[in-house]
Amino acid sequence: MSDDKQTAAEKELAAKNMRLAIILGLVALGFYIGFILYYV
Amino acid sequence: MSYAAVHDDEHHDHKPTGIGRWLFSTNHKDIGTMYLVFALIMFFIGGAMAMVIRAELFQPGLQYVDPQFFNSMTTVHALVMIFGAVMPAGVGLANWMIPMMVGAPDMAMPRMNNMSFWILPFAFTLLLSTFFMQGGAPAGGWTMYPPLVLQLGDGLPFLIFAVHFLGLSSIMGAINIIATVFNMRAPGMTFMRLPLFVWTWIITAFLLIAAMPVLAGGVTMLLTDKFFGTAFFDAAGGGDPVMFQHVFWFFGHPEVYILVLPSFGIISQIIPTFARKPLFGYASMVYATASIAFLSFFVWAHHMFTVGMPLAGELFFMYATMAIAVPTGVKVFNWTATMWKGSMTFETPMLFAIGVLFMFTLGGFTGLMMGITPVDFQYHDTYFIVAHFHYVLVPGIVFGIISGVYYWLPKWTGHMYDETLGKWHFWTSTISVNILFFPMHFLGLAGMPRRIPDYNTQFTDWNQIISIGGFAFGLSQLLLVWVVIKCVRGGEKATDQVWEGAHGLEFTLSSPPPFHSFTTPPEVTDATAHS
Numbered sequence: 001m002s003d004d005k006q007t008a009a010e011k012e013l014a015a016k017n018m019r020l021a022i023i024l025g026l027v028a029l030g031f032y033i034g035f036i037l038y039y040v
Numbered sequence: 041m042s043y044a045a046v047h048d049d050e051h052h053d054h055k056p057t058g059i060g061r062w063l064f065s066t067n068h069k070d071i072g073t074m075y076l077v078f079a080l081i082m083f084f085i086g087g088a089m090a091m092v093i094r095a096e097l098f099q100p101g102l103q104y105v106d107p108q109f110f111n112s113m114t115t116v117h118a119l120v121m122i123f124g125a126v127m128p129a130g131v132g133l134a135n136w137m138i139p140m141m142v143g144a145p146d147m148a149m150p151r152m153n154n155m156s157f158w159i160l161p162f163a164f165t166l167l168l169s170t171f172f173m174q175g176g177a178p179a180g181g182w183t184m185y186p187p188l189v190l191q192l193g194d195g196l197p198f199l200i201f202a203v204h205f206l207g208l209s210s211i212m213g214a215i216n217i218i219a220t221v222f223n224m225r226a227p228g229m230t231f232m233r234l235p236l237f238v239w240t241w242i243i244t245a246f247l248l249i250a251a252m253p254v255l256a257g258g259v260t261m262l263l264t265d266k267f268f269g270t271a272f273f274d275a276a277g278g279g280d281p282v283m284f285q286h287v288f289w290f291f292g293h294p295e296v297y298i299l300v301l302p303s304f305g306i307i308s309q310i311i312p313t314f315a316r317k318p319l320f321g322y323a324s325m326v327y328a329t330a331s332i333a334f335l336s337f338f339v340w341a342h343h344m345f346t347v348g349m350p351l352a353g354e355l356f357f358m359y360a361t362m363a364i365a366v367p368t369g370v371k372v373f374n375w376t377a378t379m380w381k382g383s384m385t386f387e388t389p390m391l392f393a394i395g396v397l398f399m400f401t402l403g404g405f406t407g408l409m410m411g412i413t414p415v416d417f418q419y420h421d422t423y424f425i426v427a428h429f430h431y432v433l434v435p436g437i438v439f440g441i442i443s444g445v446y447y448w449l450p451k452w453t454g455h456m457y458d459e460t461l462g463k464w465h466f467w468t469s470t471i472s473v474n475i476l477f478f479p480m481h482f483l484g485l486a487g488m489p490r491r492i493p494d495y496n497t498q499f500t501d502w503n504q505i506i507s508i509g510g511f512a513f514g515l516s517q518l519l520l521v522w523v524v525i526k527c528v529r530g531g532e533k534a535t536d537q538v539w540e541g542a543h544g545l546e547f548t549l550s551s552p553p554p555f556h557s558f559t560t561p562p563e564v565t566d567a568t569a570h571s
Contacts, residue, residue, distance in 0.1 A: 017148040017219045024215045024249055031253035036260060039272055039283075 066150030075132030082124030111179035118182035143226025148219035163205035170195030214245035228564035240305030289340035303440025314390035315382030328367035361411030388462030392443030403431030424484025450534035468516035475509030
């Protein structure tokens with residue numbers, strides 16, 4: 001389904017998914033960078 | 041009633057065709073299929089390496105390969121089996137089943153799902169290309185301990201970047217699974233109604249997000265030590281090579297549970313189905329799984345007792361290791377109690393699930409033996425450890441994955457598989473896997489070290505038996521390929537419920553399910569939920 005055909009509810013769900021993905025991605029990236037910086 | 045009848049409208053069931061369907065797929069079932077096919081291919085590539093190892097070890101002395109290549113075989117066999125076969129197979133099953141189990145139309149982020157998969161062939165091309173490079177393929181063990189790993193030739197950066205990409209793929213997959221379960225559940229699908237397979241995958245996904253960056257950080261430091269003049273793990277520059285072992289196993293032990301928890305989830309679906317009883321102690325299974333995952337971050341140094349550590353450290357890691365046996369014991373008890381007084385039948389998925397129950401427990405017990413510090417000094421780096429982790433990984437995890445494939449294959453294809461061939465596959469696999477791995481305990485206790493291409497002649501008899509078991513196990517896996525191909529091509533029509541005792545949303549869909557699973561969320565009640 002193309003983005004412009006999404007309903008408001010679908011757009012809200014997509015934004016919610018994206019927010020969670022960004023948070024979890026930042027946690028993983030934080031572990032990676034933090035871990036290396038800890039040993040530097 | 042089949043939800044497919046409600047949701048299978050023509051517009052939503054439109055399938056792309058040709059190679060584009062697979063290259064650009066955003067469909068969880070197609071991506072799940074690609075993961076499973078990729079895992080099967082890697083299983084045979086890794087298996088071929090195991091055959092080289094067992095051919096070389098059939099007799100003492102050097103027969104077929106030089107020691108450097110032998111070491112590459114043991115190293116790359118492990119990397120391929122862990123990162124290329126077992127993990128992708130687990131993600132493949134998750135892709136196929138989780139959206140259907142929670143009542144979602146697809147994974148939360150279908151495009152990222154596509155990317156997660158297509159990183160894998162690229163990463164393994166990097167890894168396997170090292171066989172054709174100056175210095176050969178990695179040969180210092182899958183644990184990549186410095187300084188040995190830094191002696192690798194041109195292949196080192198390829199190994200390190202392959203590990204980075206595999207980690208990236210796993211983390212993206214994990215994020216997708218968490219987002220799907222947290223945000224896409226059908227109305228009424230509360231967390232305590234989730235099927236155990238979904239629960240084990242949520243916990244596995246969090247383990248992946250916590251553990252994979254540690255491995256990536258460790259190998260990044262290896263890279264900078266080799267090419268950018270740092271000395272994280274170089275004693276001459278003020279670093280500590282033992283620190284890498286701590287870093288690696290801080291990832292490595294949770295990784296064991298990343299591999300095994302989905303298998304636990306699969307058999308938690310299968311045993312109630314074929315015992316025709318609800319899973320015994322659903323809530324305790326969830327808490328036990330979470331406890332195992334939590335404790336897995338506090339046991340890493342039991343892999344390295346022999347490098348030397350303070351007595352307090354040895355005691356801490358020994359007792360923490362013992363503690364993990366408690367929630368694991370809860371799970372084994374619950375599976376057994378589920379079968380107690382059940383109306384059991386023994387179709388192929390159930391046979392493999394019972395195989396997991398018996399043989400994983402055996403592997404778990406030998407793990408406990410090695411968790412006892414003074415005893416580990418005797419067993420460390422012998423064939424006893426090879427026997428232990430292969431019992432956990434093959435009849436414990438690979439059998440779990442195979443049981444899941446047999447269990448859900450009729451749902452995926454719409455056809456029943458050949459039960460007679462399935463049973464042949466189970467019995468040939470079970471007999472050969474025990475001939476292959478059980479005598480390794482004896483060799484280890486007698487002192488045969490691991491990762492060697494040659495050995496003392498006193499170990500010859502058991503090595504020959506082991507090799508015969510290995511070839512038989514490898515050959516018996518061709519039966520799986522035969523069964524799957526035969527089932528995909530046709531066979532008796534599967535019903536929507538497939539198995540008489542099966543429950544859950546996935547069994548309310550048609551067999552095979554429509555291209556998009558639930559375009560309108562189903563209402564979940566206690567009657568349609570697993571618990």
